[in-house]
Amino acid sequence: MRIYRDPYGEEVVKELIKYLEINRLRPKGFKVVRSNSETSAIARIWGVSRVLQVGLGVEPTYVIELVEPRFSNLPCKEKLRTLIHEIAHVPKTFSGYVRPHNRWFKNDLREWLKGLRSLPKERIQALCYKLDEGVREIRRGN
Numbered sequence: 001m002r003i004y005r006d007p008y009g010e011e012v013v014k015e016l017i018k019y020l021e022i023n024r025l026r027p028k029g030f031k032v033v034r035s036n037s038e039t040s041a042i043a044r045i046w047g048v049s050r051v052l053q054v055g056l057g058v059e060p061t062y063v064i065e066l067v068e069p070r071f072s073n074l075p076c077k078e079k080l081r082t083l084i085h086e087i088a089h090v091p092k093t094f095s096g097y098v099r100p101h102n103r104w105f106k107n108d109l110r111e112w113l114k115g116l117r118s119l120p121k122e123r124i125q126a127l128c129y130k131l132d133e134g135v136r137e138i139r140r141g142n
């Protein structure tokens with residue numbers, strides 16, 4: 001399995017958090033990787049548990065894994081919806097815990113998808129361009 005860090009994806013996550021005014025999330029606490037994992041998922045989110053945070057001396061961190069080529073094959077808006085879905089797995093406490101598809105997850109997801117729909121078209125296209133450019137950049141480097 002190949003896994004690459006995707007700094008472009010990280011920028012897009014930061015921008016999404018800013019545009020959607022999700023003030024409770026720490027943009028710096030998100031990392032993005034691309035993988036070709038054998039999974040039926042298009043994306044997954046991994047949290048660094050409290051035990052690992054203390055043991056390794058790291059801050060609460062979440063890693064969003066984008067599974068290729070499935071993620072890249074999605075239409076633009078579906079890519080952003082997928083990222084927002086993964087971000088909605090992060091609880092209010094930003095503890096490292098990944099919450100299931102519970103009602104708090106669903107409430108946040110609904111609200112943030114509504115926010116996505118109200119973003120200007122150019123902004124959405126710029127985010128998708130950055131995601132695609134990221135994957136091109138990564139392919140060139142490997």
Ligand SMILES: [Zn+2]
Nearest residue numbers: 085086089101
């Ligand atoms: Zn989910």
